Amino acid sequence: MSNLMHTAEGxxxxxxxxxxxxxxxxxxxxxxxxxxxxxxxxxIIEQLARIAExxxxxxxxxxxxxxxxxxxAAASFAGLRSICxxxxxxxxxxxxxxxxxxxxxVRGGMVVxxxxxxxxxxxxxxxxxxxxxxxxxxxLLEPGDFQEAKDMMKWxxxxxxxxxxxxxxxxxxxxSHASGNVKIGEMPDLRPHAYFNCKGPLLDxxxxxxxxxxGAVAYARxxxxxxxxxxxxxxxxxxxxxxxxxxxxxxxxxxxSACYLYSKEAIDILNLADRVGLLKLGTTWPLPEKLIRKHxxxxxxILIIEEPQDFMEENIKIxxxxxxxxVGAKIFYGKKSGHIPASGELNPDIVIxxxxxxxxxxxxxxxxxxxxxxxxxxxxxxxxELTFCPGCPHRASFLSIHNALMLDNRDGFVCGDVGCYxxxxxxxxxxxxxxxxxxxxxxxxxxxxxxxxxxxxxQSVVAVCGDSTFFHAVMPALVDAVHNKSDVMxxxxxxxxxxxxxxxxxxxxxxxAMGEVALPVDIGEVxxxxxxxxxxxxxxxxxxxxxxxxxxxxxxGARVVILKQICALSPEKRGKKxxxxxxxxxxxxxxxxxxxxxxxxxxxxxxxxxxxxxxxSHIDEVIxxxxxxxxxxxxxxxxxxxxxx
Amino acid sequence: xxxxLKKDPYNIIITGVGGQGNVTASRMLAGMLVARGYxxxxxxxxxxxxxxxxxxxxxxxxxxxSWSPQIPKGKADLVVSxxxxxxxxxxxGYGNPETQSLINDRPIYPVRVIAGDDKYPSMDxxxxxxxxxxxRSFVISATEEALKLGSPIFQNVIMIxxxxxxxxxxxxxxxxxxxIVPSMPEDKAAINVRAYEIGEALVRG
Numbered sequence: 001m002s003n004l005m006h007t008a009e010g011x012x013x014x015x016x017x018x019x020x021x022x023x024x025x026x027x028x029x030x031x032x033x034x035x036x037x038x039x040x041x042x043x044i045i046e047q048l049a050r051i052a053e054x055x056x057x058x059x060x061x062x063x064x065x066x067x068x069x070x071x072x073a074a075a076s077f078a079g080l081r082s083i084c085x086x087x088x089x090x091x092x093x094x095x096x097x098x099x100x101x102x103x104x105x106v107r108g109g110m111v112v113x114x115x116x117x118x119x120x121x122x123x124x125x126x127x128x129x130x131x132x133x134x135x136x137x138x139x140l141l142e143p144g145d146f147q148e149a150k151d152m153m154k155w156x157x158x159x160x161x162x163x164x165x166x167x168x169x170x171x172x173x174x175x176s177h178a179s180g181n182v183k184i185g186e187m188p189d190l191r192p193h194a195y196f197n198c199k200g201p202l203l204d205x206x207x208x209x210x211x212x213x214x215g216a217v218a219y220a221r222x223x224x225x226x227x228x229x230x231x232x233x234x235x236x237x238x239x240x241x242x243x244x245x246x247x248x249x250x251x252x253x254x255x256x257s258a259c260y261l262y263s264k265e266a267i268d269i270l271n272l273a274d275r276v277g278l279l280k281l282g283t284t285w286p287l288p289e290k291l292i293r294k295h296x297x298x299x300x301x302i303l304i305i306e307e308p309q310d311f312m313e314e315n316i317k318i319x320x321x322x323x324x325x326x327v328g329a330k331i332f333y334g335k336k337s338g339h340i341p342a343s344g345e346l347n348p349d350i351v352i353x354x355x356x357x358x359x360x361x362x363x364x365x366x367x368x369x370x371x372x373x374x375x376x377x378x379x380x381x382x383x384x385e386l387t388f389c390p391g392c393p394h395r396a397s398f399l400s401i402h403n404a405l406m407l408d409n410r411d412g413f414v415c416g417d418v419g420c421y422x423x424x425x426x427x428x429x430x431x432x433x434x435x436x437x438x439x440x441x442x443x444x445x446x447x448x449x450x451x452x453x454x455x456x457x458x459q460s461v462v463a464v465c466g467d468s469t470f471f472h473a474v475m476p477a478l479v480d481a482v483h484n485k486s487d488v489m490x491x492x493x494x495x496x497x498x499x500x501x502x503x504x505x506x507x508x509x510x511x512x513a514m515g516e517v518a519l520p521v522d523i524g525e526v527x528x529x530x531x532x533x534x535x536x537x538x539x540x541x542x543x544x545x546x547x548x549x550x551x552x553x554x555x556x557g558a559r560v561v562i563l564k565q566i567c568a569l570s571p572e573k574r575g576k577k578x579x580x581x582x583x584x585x586x587x588x589x590x591x592x593x594x595x596x597x598x599x600x601x602x603x604x605x606x607x608x609x610x611x612x613x614x615x616x617s618h619i620d621e622v623i624x625x626x627x628x629x630x631x632x633x634x635x636x637x638x639x640x641x642x643x644x645x
Numbered sequence: 646x647x648x649x650l651k652k653d654p655y656n657i658i659i660t661g662v663g664g665q666g667n668v669t670a671s672r673m674l675a676g677m678l679v680a681r682g683y684x685x686x687x688x689x690x691x692x693x694x695x696x697x698x699x700x701x702x703x704x705x706x707x708x709x710x711s712w713s714p715q716i717p718k719g720k721a722d723l724v725v726s727x728x729x730x731x732x733x734x735x736x737x738g739y740g741n742p743e744t745q746s747l748i749n750d751r752p753i754y755p756v757r758v759i760a761g762d763d764k765y766p767s768m769d770x771x772x773x774x775x776x777x778x779x780x781r782s783f784v785i786s787a788t789e790e791a792l793k794l795g796s797p798i799f800q801n802v803i804m805i806x807x808x809x810x811x812x813x814x815x816x817x818x819x820x821x822x823x824x825i826v827p828s829m830p831e832d833k834a835a836i837n838v839r840a841y842e843i844g845e846a847l848v849r850g
Contacts, residue, residue: 012679013679014675014676014679014685014687145710145711146686146711147711174688174714174715175714177688177689178686178687178688178689178714179675179685179686179687180684180685180686180687180711180714181679181684181685181710181711258713258714261711261712261713261714262713262715264712264713265712265713265717266717269717269720347713347715347717348713348715348716348717349717349718352717365717365718365719365720365741366718366719366740366741366742367742370740370741370742370778373777373778374736374737374738374740374778375737377733377736377737377774377777377778378733378734378737378738380730380733380766380770380771380774381730381731381733381734381737381766382730382755382757382758382763382764382765382766383755383757383763384662384697384698384699384755384756385697385755385756385757386696386697386698387696387697387756388696388697389663389664389696389697420696423696427756427760428697428756569664575798597761600759600760600761601760601761602760604756604759604760605759606697606753606754606756606759608759609754609758609759610759610761620754622751622788622792622797623753
């Protein structure tokens, strides 16, 4: 049974943060949820999709974050409660619509759930989406533990509906992808009726058209400012803002989100409960001014602990300046002072270091001689460079792309995109990828490069994208390439799902998020309809793939090659070998072959290793996924592949 | 079967290489502990780090609610490693003189080792290093034992059984049978119980 369906009110279960958020959304009575997959946000929609039928929900994986936000807003306009989910940079995609949505406000409660990745553990950026709350003028809520992840999510929906504005609910990797005990509450069984009332007068956003436009902007912003004022008055009383510590601490920590747990731990380890106060804020924009002023009176020294940027620090300093006459001058510690790193993910050790420095205390986690041993030991553990999984189609695809570019011999390069295939920049992808930015930017940049002929540029330009990325943001670039006559080749690495984030379905598949049959949008047909020259093949057929890529490279205009092979980790494929692989040790010539140990030194697949004693290659049975690619490249024919029945 | 927590919070790190199933292992262990009434906090990383990289699940077992999902340096009480060289990496950051460890002896070679650009330490070297960094450790052949059962997939249950065998946590095979087994396909129940018993026996001897 899904964790979300527990009914024993008041009982405690182990919830992943994202499950807790999903459960909170259910307890808050949502009917519609939409999102675009992105670590660490994906499990919220996944979990809700699984129980959509039982709970009468509509749940979708949208084409991109902007569409997800629009789907959620439509539900709100029709009187339903909704959420949309995304990772931190997804807000940048959705922001144009969100900017305009503050011009009308919402009807049913609507929450934009942003799961951020401080330290960029699974991202190409560590964007801080909290700034959007200030920029767009909407309330911002951040849970400080797993119980709050559920409880605040529910409250966010109530708050949004009461204030008539969407609110931003912000989580981080160590909240979304961490797990803890959560006491569940009541889950309403709703059967709401959707109706978009738009018959009322203009500028009446409760019954009239939902429209933004010249003439109404200043009025709409005034209304929004009134909502923010009301938010502040509610935040002043919020149980999600907590203080623990002495009446007059030497130092006051102000923090939020996972940093609250790090701060608590650091205070515990350093035994500082009677010297340091801890103010945990759950409502971080607009700030509850009176509450913070009250805590300013406790002490003259304040340490602000947050990640990844100094959003709270800036805003709290403004409050301190405004209140200086009443609360006196304060010494601030944080990112600006250098006590907290200005980039990267925080952890309890960073907070410990900051407290040691500010309060001049001694603490070493382990005895000195142990620390010395530990330091020497770390060099014994070899580093692990990222690589494609055994049996990953991308390894084969990049091998052929690399070889085709070499044979094409025009100094060609690959513009990468967002997905596992970003690893193409490393030796695992034969270092073919030379640019990598945001979703869809691979083809966008390649299209730009492909227009530079008049300035003498003669290099071949290739872009790669995944199947989900294709729908998200690559199509507009392809239209541009075709219409504006760019010489560019797009390779779609179609592995039948949004693989990196856990195989969420996308518009190219025959099923939707809720597991229902859906009309697949065929990538090849779309590219043809746009006007590109299209070819497709299986990357595991290395010879055909290489020939096809080379033929297409030599053509002009906008071309698309679709390399289609299912991800090795997909539920359909996982654990199923195409071939049983083995090395004929009598045939492998090892170092004397002249192949430069192509299977191990060049292909670098985790499933085949070099036997340093026997001086031949070996298949690791436990790891090999049986794709057969190594057999295709062995010049001696020493690698045998037998079809698995 | 009544063991109290040796410490509160009791800190466990389950480590390995992306794809080995350390998330599943941490979930199983956590499920058994939560069913016993403990609060468990788990921190883990998914995503890019899974692709051949080192992975860790940090687990805090407590009677007093949630803790930081990242264990502070030097505070691991038990390190469970699904891969030998990863145990060293984790112990060097999170170990202390009282740390205990359980290690599966099956290496997964990093691509730079496969390509011949880097060396993988010998098992003797690994054992010696781990001895210096722990007060008590067990090195078992969980993957080999799993292969005898028909699939490497059983290695994680063998490791969980071995954790039980170390006698450090308030869990037993009965918890495994009542909490974890019911969520498995019926035809896999008996073999998983067998895997758990094998793990327990490998450590108890």
